[in-house]
Amino acid sequence: MVQFVHPAKEDIKLEGILGALADPMRLRIMKSLMGNEGCMSCSEAAPCPNIAKSTLSHHFRILREAGLIHTAKKGVENRNIVRTEEINQLFPGLLDLILKLSEEQ
């Protein structure tokens, strides 16, 4: 049985957030997740098809362990959702700003 590691809200660190977002693929995953209301499976949110699924899994783990997303197994797939409320309480404006700025590049 797979057990996902999610940090408690108080253990979410700014450096972890920045490090997790400091990667083009992870930024794109976050954009997918934020654009889509509700949950997405890993492969749905994946930015490009020609990527090893082990790599994808790794990136989701980074996002999860930084506290950016919550993952739950539902049936055969994972449902991923951004921890929007908690992140916004901890770091007001950060997520929206970064995602907005990344659009403009």
Add this chain to the structure above:
Amino acid sequence: MVQFVHPAKEDIKLEGILGALADPMRLRIMKSLMGNEGCMSCSEAAPCPNIAKSTLSHHFRILREAGLIHTAKKGVENRNIVRTEEINQLFPGLLDLILKLSEEQ
């Protein structure tokens, strides 16, 4: 003669900025530089004394090549200054927000 590499404004990338700031020491260096009006030498801006100077030099290089700071050799030391105006034009609000949020941790 040491030649510093500074990206042109249009080559400064959000991911590079985030990656450069995704490190506690570099965040603290940036805080030093932003708190202090004007330039600072590398060792002035260093967050702790017990750090290898090669490591410090490495961190300044990361900040420089991400486009966050400008370095110029002046006499025996380097004068480092944040590229505030350019960063703020490219990514309005980002730098101040990240530095502000990092204070609160």
Add this chain to the structure above:
DNA sequence: TACATTAGTTCAATAATAATGAATTATTGA
């Protein structure tokens, strides 16, 4: 029930990046 499919994880190996001691460069001052 058994077998295949799907979605994703974990493991192990390799590739890339970070940290640091030692040696070096360049400037200043005695």
Add this chain to the structure above:
DNA sequence: TCAATAATTCATTATTATTGAACTAATGTA
């Protein structure tokens, strides 16, 4: 000229990322 200072570069080691292969768990189907 020689020593001191500030920082870089180089070479080595340590850490982190990427990926193929093997595995797990849920679902669908004959």
